[in-house]
Amino acid sequence: MASTFQPVKIPGPSQLPDGIRLRILTAPGELERLAVGEGLGAYCRYRAGETLRILGRVLRAPEGRVVAALAEDTLVGYAALFQPSPNERWGQRPTAGLLELGALEVNRAWRRRGLARTLLQATFGGGEFDGAIVLAPQYATDWDLEASGLSRREYRDLIFRLFRRHGFADFVTDEPLVAADPRNFLLVRVGEKAPPGLYQAFRSLLTETAPLVKPSDATRQQEYFGAGLTAIRQINQFxxxxxxxxxxxxxxxxxxxxxxxxxxxxxxxxxxxxxxxxxxxxxxxxxxxxxxxxxxxxxxxxxxxxxxxxxxxxxxxxxxxxxxxxxxxxxxxxxxxxxxxxxxxxxxxxxxxxxxxxxxxxxxxxxxxxxxxxxxxxxxxxxxxxxxxxxxxxxxxxxxxxxxxxxxxxxxxxxxxxxxxxxxxxxxxxxxxxxxxxxxxxxxxxxxxxxxxxxxxxxxxxxxxxxxxxxxxxxxxxxxxxxxxxxx
Ligand SMILES: CC(C)(COP(=O)(O)OP(=O)(O)OC[C@H]1O[C@@H](n2cnc3c(N)ncnc32)[C@H](O)[C@@H]1OP(=O)(O)O)[C@@H](O)C(=O)NCCC(=O)NCCS
Known part of the structure; x- marks a missing residue:
């Protein structure tokens, strides 16, 4: 399926760590010439070759794309986006504009040089996801506590800081995969121009209990103006x-x-x-x-x-x-x-x-x-x-x-x-x-x-x-x- 999103703007070389360039991959064939070093594999227990297979699956999924950081032809970091899979509650009914940032990883040898920040900036800084809602479920089993030397708490804080800068906030959910482990959490970026209908759809997926925002709010536009305005929460729905x-x-x-x-x-x-x-x-x-x-x-x-x-x-x-x-x-x-x-x-x-x-x-x-x-x-x-x-x-x-x-x-x-x-x-x-x-x-x-x-x-x-x-x-x-x- 052709992507409905414009390609992301890639920062110029001056904004990247030395020797690194970014590329957007949209087809599995583009992975073929890439090498993967040992320090990449947070999502596959660092098994050789497995990361490329995962990224292949990402690129075959609807709306799949990978923002890749390359040193020569070696993949040293990436952010992967796709339409949520049917295994997750978000993907059971494909919803246009609802995407998942399912993976963000930097090779162990390339960490702490701002690459994760650069990848997120390249993905979200250009504004083309501003009409979308992007979910980034955080599964504690993917975290690399060992190499980072951080406690769980510190790691969690690091992830919050990293994502918050790009408009992500945490949302409560009872989605079974996220709720399976109390250390997991759900970060979501509600794009500034995400249509109210999309937000409603996303909101109703968060919990199986009644959504906070009632469907009648769809007609709330008229109520927004004038004396009725009393709460920040109301403005936030404009x-x-x-x-x-x-x-x-x-x-x-x-x-x-x-x-x-x-x-x-x-x-x-x-x-x-x-x-x-x-x-x-x-x-x-x-x-x-x-x-x-x-x-x-x-x-x-x-x-x-x-x-x-x-x-x-x-x-x-x-x-x-x-x-x-x-x-x-x-x-x-x-x-x-x-x-x-x-x-x-x-x-x-x-x-x-x-x-x-x-x-x-x-x-x-x-x-x-x-x-x-x-x-x-x-x-x-x-x-x-x-x-x-x-x-x-x-x-x-x-x-x-x-x-x-x-x-x-x-x-x-x-x-x-x-x-x-x-x-x-x-x-x-x-x-x-x-x-x-x-x-x-x-x-x-x-x-x-x-x-x-x-x-x-x-x-x-x-x-x-x-x-x-x-x-x-x-x-x-x-x-x-x-x-x-x-x-x-
Ligand atoms: C999390 C991860 C992507 C960070 O990549 P990175 O390129 O090292 O991150 P950056 O250099 O851009 O740093 C981002 C922030 O994290 C902080 N940070 C990164 N590693 C850190 C560490 N070991 N100790 C303390 N702070 C750390 C940086 O100081 C920076 O904070 P700041 O923005 O407040 O200055 C990387 O550690 C990784 O691939 N981990 C395994 C997979 C994973 O956990 N992914 C995230 C969940 S999707």
């Missing part, structure tokens, strides 16, 4: 253009200027799409990610808004990085492996460098000082949804103090914050613990927001940070700071 027209108003003008973004398309002047909107149609959150280059690891701007209750729009996550500023690997262990900022694994050397450069805990780069610009945008978004309040969780002490300064008050945690301020005064218990025993516990830390935050991050409270929740009423500012006239 067609892509309308959804983005709403969400792009949350992008601060400073980011638009800095990256020379066309807000309407989310592209830079070279036509690279820098903005990603993650808007799962059955969930009440939106995540906006903007990168200077789609392949960059760090975003310039990340914003996640949720709706924890009827009354609030919550800023669940916000990060702004000056892409030109130096990076501090406070989110990596000393060997350079990513651990995440909140994982509790510290990289003391990098933290010290970051602190000395004037950063606060949790920052990998200097920010762009644009919260003041962002807040009114979030406020008008909340107003449009008919909400009067914004909430936020302060993951670090300095966040709480910054939010206070922007007019937030406390839903929870105020007493503790007041106590912290008190105990940092001369003679207080926290002030006494600033005894120079670590570089993060120097006496002068008591006087500044950042200094206190580093000391708290260093464990000076002798208990873990109890995340306070703050709120702000749209259009109003509260002025009851727990740290009056703070020096940042």
């Amino acid at each position: 067609p892509a253009e309308e959804r983005e027209a709403i969400y792009r108003r949350l992008i601060p003008p400073r980011v638009v200027e800095l990256l020379r973004l066309d807000p309407a398309t989310g592209c830079d002047p070279q036509g690279n799409r820098l903005v990603t909107y993650v808007t799962p149609p059955d969930q009440g959150f939106v995540r906006i990610e903007i990168r200077r280059d789609p392949r960059d690891e760090d975003g310039v701007f990340l914003l996640k808004l949720t709706q924890p209750t009827e009354e609030f729009v919550e800023i669940a996550f916000i990060m702004v990085n000056d892409p030109q500023a130096e990076r501090f690997n406070v989110d990596r262990d000393p060997a350079g492996n990513p651990v995440g900022i909140l994982a509790g694994v510290r990289n003391l050397e990098e933290e010290l460098r970051a602190m000395r450069a004037g950063l606060a805990p949790g920052q990998v780069r200097r920010g762009l000082r644009m919260f003041r610009q962002l807040l009114p945008l979030v406020e008008s978004f909340a107003t449009e949804l008919g909400k009067q309040q914004i909430s936020v969780e302060a993951l670090f002490y300095h966040h709480a103090i910054l939010y206070e300064r922007y007019g937030f008050g406390y839903l929870t945690g105020r007493d503790r914050l007041e106590e912290i301020h008190r105990e940092f005064q001369p003679g207080g218990s926290l002030s006494r613990r600033l005894d120079g025993s670590t570089p993060f516990r120097m006496p002068e830390a008591a006087g500044t927001v950042r200094g206190r935050s580093w000391a708290i991050h260093d464990g000076i409270l002798e208990e873990s940070w109890r995340v306070p929740r703050l709120y702000k009423i749209v259009g109003q500012a509260m002025t009851m700071p727990t740290f009056p006239n703070p020096i940042y």
Whole structure:
């Protein structure tokens, strides 16, 4: 069957690791001249020759294609797409536009050079699957824990990170093959232009119990506009253009200027799409990610808004990085492996460098000082949804103090914050613990927001940070700071 999808755009040589070129294979005959090294075979217990046979089957399947990374004529990595097989629930009734990314693999000898990222970028970066829904079931038996040296948890996180960057999100399913092992999970990329009917079809395959989105939602188009709009989840069900027209108003003008973004398309002047909107149609959150280059690891701007209750729009996550500023690997262990900022694994050397450069805990780069610009945008978004309040969780002490300064008050945690301020005064218990025993516990830390935050991050409270929740009423500012006239 002829493919209904356009061939993917292949990145130019400058974007590929040395000696590697990418090719799209669409016919089994194209595999004939290829060699396969020993380190390839995650899907066949590394049995020689078996990978090519599997890829042969992929290419004979409807919509089958392989994005192949080649070193000369040796296959060193690939991503394989096809229409789901009838053995899986998704394939029992072939549905146009529903595809499976059934395999992604890189030869052991070629790993950790960005090849998996490049393969996914080549497959999804060009936009031709934006009208499709692509399933990527993750079966733990395919993972190469042995060669990676990672724990299951770390491996799972790696896969999430890798796929999330290309618009995949995890969905709950009781599909028997996925549900057979609790370590398995299902990642799905709902293309920005996937038609509502396709989404309905996919949604009804996820679980055998009733789908969350009722078929009557097919006529929901008319309900979308006007006073009926009250939830992020509703916006997420809009067609892509309308959804983005709403969400792009949350992008601060400073980011638009800095990256020379066309807000309407989310592209830079070279036509690279820098903005990603993650808007799962059955969930009440939106995540906006903007990168200077789609392949960059760090975003310039990340914003996640949720709706924890009827009354609030919550800023669940916000990060702004000056892409030109130096990076501090406070989110990596000393060997350079990513651990995440909140994982509790510290990289003391990098933290010290970051602190000395004037950063606060949790920052990998200097920010762009644009919260003041962002807040009114979030406020008008909340107003449009008919909400009067914004909430936020302060993951670090300095966040709480910054939010206070922007007019937030406390839903929870105020007493503790007041106590912290008190105990940092001369003679207080926290002030006494600033005894120079670590570089993060120097006496002068008591006087500044950042200094206190580093000391708290260093464990000076002798208990873990109890995340306070703050709120702000749209259009109003509260002025009851727990740290009056703070020096940042
Ligand atoms: C998973 C796999 C495809 C990754 O390929 P790769 O080319 O090494 O990946 P990349 O170099 O593009 O790295 C992608 C991310 O994974 C991280 N990563 C890869 N291997 C890692 C390791 N051993 N330890 C820590 N991080 C690792 C990279 O740091 C990178 O993270 P970042 O994007 O946050 O910087 C490869 O290990 C593999 O083929 N495994 C066997 C098959 C499999 O598990 N497939 C995935 C399920 S479909």
